[in-house]
Amino acid sequence: MSSHSIYKEKSLAHSIEHDLQVSVAKCYQCGKCSAGCPVNSEMDYPPSVVIRMLQTEDPILEEKLLRSYSIWMCVTCEMCYGRCPMEIDIPKVMDHLRELSLQEKKVNPKAKHIVQFHKAFLDSVKYTGRLSELGLIADYKMRTFALTQDVALAPKMIARGKLHFIPERIKNKLSMKNIFKKTINKKEKPE
Ligand code: SF4
Numbered sequence: 740m741s742s743h744s745i746y747k748e749k750s751l752a753h754s755i756e757h758d759l760q761v762s763v764a765k766c767y768q769c770g771k772c773s774a775g776c777p778v779n780s781e782m783d784y785p786p787s788v789v790i791r792m793l794q795t796e797d798p799i800l801e802e803k804l805l806r807s808y809s810i811w812m813c814v815t816c817e818m819c820y821g822r823c824p825m826e827i828d829i830p831k832v833m834d835h836l837r838e839l840s841l842q843e844k845k846v847n848p849k850a851k852h853i854v855q856f857h858k859a860f861l862d863s864v865k866y867t868g869r870l871s872e873l874g875l876i877a878d879y880k881m882r883t884f885a886l887t888q889d890v891a892l893a894p895k896m897i898a899r900g901k902l903h904f905i906p907e908r909i910k911n912k913l914s915m916k917n918i919f920k921k922t923i924n925k926k927e928k929p930e
């Protein structure tokens with residue numbers, strides 16, 4: 740992902756080609772990506788439509804994409820990428836659109852909890868080097884105030900050893916912090 744994109748000066752399609760080396764122009768709308776997408780029915784624009792909207796380079800459609808729910812529903816399963824005859828890396832495109840949507844403060848209101856989950860997930864990885872399920876749940880609940888949501892599941896998960904009270908940590912935590920630092924520096928570096 741890169742925030743120093745040329746999206747502001749040119750189109751989203753240009754920024755995607757420039758930043759990700761993915762050419763949406765190669766799409767010929769066969770629809771295989773949408774047919775295979777497991778969350779297609781939950782999306783406002785299925786993946787083939789996302790690519791078509793990018794191809795138009797129409798600022799109104801670009802705005803709709805950055806405000807769409809689709810970009811937050813994508814679970815990066817790569818089914819679309821695997822099926823695409825033109826090998827268009829749609830998950831990478833979705834990730835890029837999510838990043839721009841956040842930067843431009845255009846996140847779809849329905850995706851608010853998904854964004855908080857994403858942040859809680861990254862925090863856990865940043866501080867322990869691993870995903871701490873309990874830490875993730877606590878962080879997510881504090882961010883969303885969904886304190887009682889799914890709470891009845893906790894005893895069953897603990898009994899099955901799915902929740903650990905003491906988080907696992909990697910030995911070299913500094914290396915993980917450096918990865919995050921480098922990513923932030925890269926994002927802040929001007930073009
Ligand atoms: S990567 Fe995203 S868009 Fe592609 S099939 Fe999976 S969920 Fe759908």
Ligand code: SF4
Binds near residue numbers: 765768769771772787
């Ligand atoms: S599978 Fe590839 S070529 Fe076909 S519609 Fe999707 S992105 Fe376009």
